[in-house]
Amino acid sequence: MRISPEAADPVTGNQAQALLLRLDRGIGAVCELLAAILIVAETAILLSGVIARYVLHAPLTWSDELASILFLWLAMLGAVIALRRGEHMRLTILVNARGGIYRKWLDPLAAIVPVILLGTLLPFSLEHFEDEMLVMTPALGLSHSWRTSAMVVGIGLMALLSALRLLERGFDRATLQVVLAIALLAAVLFILRPLFPSLGYYNLLIFLVGLVITNVVLGVPIAFSFGVATLCYLAFATHVPLSVIVSRGQGGMEHLVLLSVPLFIILGLLLEMTGMARVMVELLVALLGHVRGGLSYVLLGAIFLVSGISGSKAADMAAVAPALFPEMKKRGYKPDELVAQLATSAAMSETIPPSLVLITIGSVTDVSMASLFTGGLLPAFVLCVALAVLSRLRFQGDHRSVTPRPPARHILRTLVIASPALALPFVIRAAVVEGVATATEVATIGIAYVVVCGLLVYRCRDWSRLMPLLVETAALTGAILFVFGMATAMGWSMTQSGLSRQLIAVMSGLPGGGMTFLLISIALFIVLGSVLEGIPALVLFAPLLFPIARVVGIHEVHYAMVAILAMGIGLFAPPLGIGYYTACAMGRVSPDQAMRTIWPYIGALIAALVLVAAVPWLSTCLL
Known part of the structure; x- marks a missing residue:
């Protein structure tokens, strides 16, 4: 939702609107330029670190630290760009219902809630900035304020842009009605504030469940729904300072491993720009195009392969979607079907090493990391087969996705042309396996490889598209990571309520033995995966639930696989799963459009998970 140039034409004499337009464009131009520079700088810094460590044997001790600081700036500037471009994910089922008759109220609501949240958080971000000024980074010796200033600038610019949107709309009758309704609710x-502390855990249902669902359904962007619900919970039901939303939100966004997200996004976009994605897809189509739903198998296999490279689900999807989706759409695949397959494929691959959740489980429960890495492959394969069978059934009789079987000569020629592109996954995997690069750094090697191949092999000359791709990468990164930040703050609020201790007391006394405990755990982790980002949920509950699993006779590796897969299903299940909205952002599909399609795939995953839970051999046979 941008300011219309026609509405702000200075010729009309509307100087105020013209000023707003210039301010909007100026903020956008500066943020886009800085974000593009940051992406290039991040790539150069991490690639230099790899070269210095592996080739020159002189590690750069400061590279990760500098990359982490710049990454938070990239995330916040990207969130600003996404807000300006209207690309923060929101559910629009009710917004578009009955011909959009509710839009005159819901669009103002979606604009007002960010103003409330960001305007409230801005002074607390300044407070957080001041608190961090005296803390120094170990390698560079810089004040932490260089990092936290990104939160101040990002929140401030988003607050300003949100206010500009309201000024552009004008305060018509519907907008004033929404403002009045919000003011009445706040009053x-x-x-009732004195009564909330006595409600105990019911506050979680009121604020962190009820308010979130209400905001999401009414079309408030997902990240701001999480943020304003956390704000209300802390303000009215606790005595926790609101600055914790800023600090925890920053913590959720600044993990260095998440830097692989924008790097894999730009890697996928470069694959498409240089033509390497096209030749790979042409080969895959030549091999599997004559099979109904054949490219669905390619998508499943690609996620299965990439999961062992990056370890991050968001990065996995970012590496695959831009390369495969354009061609799959040309072959007749519906966008909502692609998003459903992408989200559930990412959920399926949660136990494929080196998954971050496997590392988390091992670190908090002392389960052998080697056993977890070995035990995770077959359960993921079972879920992969379930999705493949469902894809086959859904495309049964659908000839739109089928191409004629090509002759062997065409397949061989396509193979030769695609060989340099096909080598990319093996280059990336070899870099990780041989210890050349970490999961965060490995995308930079892929970027360098794609640039060289694009220039020398595929003779790509259209590099004028690079700047728009960098801006698109920044906007998508910001939209995704701002959701992670607000969800992390909300998850922290839930864990600090003491809910975990109550749940453990209830679950430890359940009758029915191991299978009952497994089924309850599946339901629990699906719910937790939906309302919490996966790793915080596992960090909180794994140390408490694993001893119970041992007492009731469940193998710890088997229980780890069940818990991780259940959490993954919840993470990618609507309406609250963060991963679901990430997949929608990757596929550029409205969440409500994909929601109608994803449920059969979720059902297939749950059925396969029950099979894994019922047959411990699937998790332990390779140990």
């Missing part, structure tokens, strides 16, 4: 909550 009621303030009056």
Whole structure:
């Protein structure tokens, strides 16, 4: 939702609108330029670190630290760009219902809630900035304020842009009605504030479940729904300072491993720009195009392969979607079907090493990391087969996705042309296996490889598209990571309520033995995966639940696989799963459009998970 140039034409004499337009464009131009520079700088810094460590044997001790600082700036500037471009994910089922008759109220609501959240958080971000000024980084000796200033600038610019959107709309009758309704709700909550502490865990249902679902359904962007619900919970039901939303939100966005997200996004976009994705897809189509739903198998296999490279689900999807989706759409695949397959494929691959959740489980429960890495392959394969069977059934009789079987000569010629492109996954995997690069750094090697092949092999000359691709990468990164930040703050609020201790007391006394405990654990982790980002959920509950699993006779590796897969299903299940909205962002599909398609795939995953839970051999046979 941008300011219309026609509405702001200075010729009309509307100087105020013209000023708003210039301010909007100026903010956008500066943020886009800085974000593009940051992506290039991040790639150069991490690639230099790899070269210095592996080739020159002189590690750069400061490279990761500098990359982490710049990454938070990239995330916040990307969130600003996404807000300006209207690319923060939101559910629009009710917005578009009955011909959009509710839009006149819901669009103002979607604009007002960010103003409330960001305007409230801005002074707390300044407070957080001041608190971090005296803390120094170990390698560079810089003040942490260089990092936290990104939160101040990002929140401030988003607050300004949100206010510009309201000024552009004007305060018509519907907007004033929404403002009045919000003010009335705030007054009621303030009056009832003394009663909330006595409600205990019911506050979680009121604020962190009820308010989130209400905001999401009403079309408030997902990240801001999480943020404003956390804000209300902490303000009215606790005595926790609101600055914790900023600090925890920053913590959720600044993990260095998440830097692989924008790097894999730009890698996928470069594959498409240089033509390497096209030749790979042409080969895959030549091999599998005559099979109904054949490219669905390619998508499953690609996620299965990439999961062992990056370890991050968001990065996995970012590496695959831009390369495969354009061609799959040309072959007749519906966008919502692609997003459903992408999300559930990512959920399927949660136990494929070196998955971050496997590393988390091993670190908090002392389960052998080697056993977890070995035990995770077959359960993931079972879920992969379930998705493949469902894809086959859904495309049965659908000839739109089928191409004629090509002659062997065409397949051989396509193979030769695609060979340099096909080598990319093996280059990336070899870099990880041989210890050349970490999961965060490995995408930079892929980027360098794609640039060289694009220039020398595929003779790509259209590099004018690079700047728009960098801006698109920044916007998508910001939209994704701002959701992670607000979800992390909300998850922290839930864990600090003491809910975990209550759940453990209930679950430890359940009758029915190991299978009952497994089924309860599946339901629990699906719910936790939906309302919490996966790793915080496992960090909180794994140390408490694994001893119970041992007492009731469940093998710890088997229980780890069941818990991780259940959490993954919840993470990618609508309406609250963060991964689901990430997949929608990757596929550029409205969440409500894909929601109608994803449920059969979720059902297939749950059925396969029950099979894995019922047959421990699937998790332990390779140990």
